[in-house]
Amino acid sequence: MLEPHGPLHRMVSKLEAHAFLSDADRAALLALPFTLRKFARGTLLVREGDLPEHCAILVSGFACRHKMTVAGERQIVSLHLSGEMLDLQHLFLDIADHNIQTLSEATVATVSRSALRALAETRPAIGHAILISILIEASIFREWLLNIGRRDARARVAHLLCEFALRLDSRRMKAGQPYELPLTQDELADALGLTPVHVSRMLRSLADERLIVRDGRLVAFPQWEELKRSCDFNERYLHQGEQIA
Amino acid sequence: MLEPHGPLHRMVSKLEAHAFLSDADRAALLALPFTLRKFARGTLLVREGDLPEHCAILVSGFACRHKMTVAGERQIVSLHLSGEMLDLQHLFLDIADHNIQTLSEATVATVSRSALRALAETRPAIGHAILISILIEASIFREWLLNIGRRDARARVAHLLCEFALRLDSRRMKAGQPYELPLTQDELADALGLTPVHVSRMLRSLADERLIVRDGRLVAFPQWEELKRSCDFNERYLHQGEQIA
DNA sequence: CGATGGATTGAATCTAATCAAGGCGTGTGG
DNA sequence: CCACACGCCTTGATTAGATTCAATCCATCG
Numbered sequence: 408m409l410e411p412h413g414p415l416h417r418m419v420s421k422l423e424a425h426a427f428l429s430d431a432d433r434a435a436l437l438a439l440p441f442t443l444r445k446f447a448r449g450t451l452l453v454r455e456g457d458l459p460e461h462c463a464i465l466v467s468g469f470a471c472r473h474k475m476t477v478a479g480e481r482q483i484v485s486l487h488l489s490g491e492m493l494d495l496q497h498l499f500l501d502i503a504d505h506n507i508q509t510l511s512e513a514t515v516a517t518v519s520r521s522a523l524r525a526l527a528e529t530r531p532a533i534g535h536a537i538l539i540s541i542l543i544e545a546s547i548f549r550e551w552l553l554n555i556g557r558r559d560a561r562a563r564v565a566h567l568l569c570e571f572a573l574r575l576d577s578r579r580m581k582a583g584q585p586y587e588l589p590l591t592q593d594e595l596a597d598a599l600g601l602t603p604v605h606v607s608r609m610l611r612s613l614a615d616e617r618l619i620v621r622d623g624r625l626v627a628f629p630q631w632e633e634l635k636r637s638c639d640f641n642e643r644y645l646h647q648g649e650q651i652a
Numbered sequence: 653m654l655e656p657h658g659p660l661h662r663m664v665s666k667l668e669a670h671a672f673l674s675d676a677d678r679a680a681l682l683a684l685p686f687t688l689r690k691f692a693r694g695t696l697l698v699r700e701g702d703l704p705e706h707c708a709i710l711v712s713g714f715a716c717r718h719k720m721t722v723a724g725e726r727q728i729v730s731l732h733l734s735g736e737m738l739d740l741q742h743l744f745l746d747i748a749d750h751n752i753q754t755l756s757e758a759t760v761a762t763v764s765r766s767a768l769r770a771l772a773e774t775r776p777a778i779g780h781a782i783l784i785s786i787l788i789e790a791s792i793f794r795e796w797l798l799n800i801g802r803r804d805a806r807a808r809v810a811h812l813l814c815e816f817a818l819r820l821d822s823r824r825m826k827a828g829q830p831y832e833l834p835l836t837q838d839e840l841a842d843a844l845g846l847t848p849v850h851v852s853r854m855l856r857s858l859a860d861e862r863l864i865v866r867d868g869r870l871v872a873f874p875q876w877e878e879l880k881r882s883c884d885f886n887e888r889y890l891h892q893g894e895q896i897a
Numbered sequence: 898c899g900a901t902g903g904a905t906t907g908a909a910t911c912t913a914a915t916c917a918a919g920g921c922g923t924g925t926g927g
Numbered sequence: 928c929c930a931c932a933c934g935c936c937t938t939g940a941t942t943a944g945a946t947t948c949a950a951t952c953c954a955t956c957g
Contacts, residue, residue, distance in 0.1 A: 474798045477884045482798040496787045504791050504889045542741045546749050548793035553719045553727040556800045556845030600801030602946055639722045644749045850913055
């Protein structure tokens, strides 16, 4: 994957989607010293209980954060696309309360926790942009709670597909585009509080009614509006396009 | 309830539990102009879609935040104790993505969004303290996702009782103390993604095994450690006592 | 070519939801 | 003061949705 503007460029654009950054702010972010590494699918980047020294930024690929019960059941609590910062809370909280793992082959830039923190303090616009990211993430957590707590399996699956479509497409600003889902059904199940078997059945059911069309993990949306309605999808919680001030 | 140090004092103490505030910071917070109001149980303070102009601080009583599906099913996404700020995300995001409601009779102080925001910007320690609160709240969201997504009904109920015990008792620093649960079983159900009927049965089941002892809504914990084990409760996610630096 | 990870499908089981009735306590109005 | 309504909780019977268990298939990869 080409990175015409350098590995951190997409992160900066994502921050700018919700907050104003001056040229100097942008330059300061891009000037952060980082180390770039490529990881295989399934690599654990942070483990619960760790005391992270670095902040990880996903340059390409997909990642998730998850927690486990003692019984070994896993709950994925968030999904991450390229350009997103994976470690926002570890910038300011010392002990990791969850795991961070790649979902695909991924390139990750790590910057020093203290350097980024210093930047957030000396440049209020950067601090503010990071704060907005944290708040939007929290809003997504709340919607996931509603999804898992109060919607049936079929709506849960559909809802996640809708969310992913919008999050992937914020640049193209055209939802309902087909996309390649970077999750196995096991991972979908762990994100939705279901079993893989049932996820398979629900995808089947959505496809049977032509609310989605599947080709392997490629998903298309011939009835985007109808799909959204069927799972009670209201994109407000993503706060896209909000709060540029 | 007497408020010997003024209505905002408890909020300041809560902020100080995780971040250092100077005397000047503390004074600046306590000097915020606010209006104090008492609300009946069940009052909606903020509605999804609102553009809040104020930030609400819970001075006494209990409150929750919740979202609803179109079908009218409710999911409570967080519970709040006195001294907590109910509106942290609305300080920086314009549109409310969920509702805020009192769970008991409650006194609420409202401060101007812009005044508090200005304070967070001019006094970095205050901004930092607020940020830590936001991050801990997000950590609780993640644990709730695990709880609702991956634990059975009995463990879910027990887990919420454990969390509440620790959050109530952080001052006394003695978990396992009996306490009065300020939630009806309907509200418990809405917080746990269950039905009220099933919550009733699970409380019964916990009481039958003497993991809890109930007297109305008063709950005691004769086997605190055993209860925690039974629901896989690990308090790390509350980040209590962490990050005073 | 066999091994592996992922997906699918069917059958049986189980957890939690639903439906329904009744109890308790409190507050209110006749 | 009593009757009644209402909110809240409990319990039983039944149903439904999701899990579990198991077999099979397919594609990919070493």
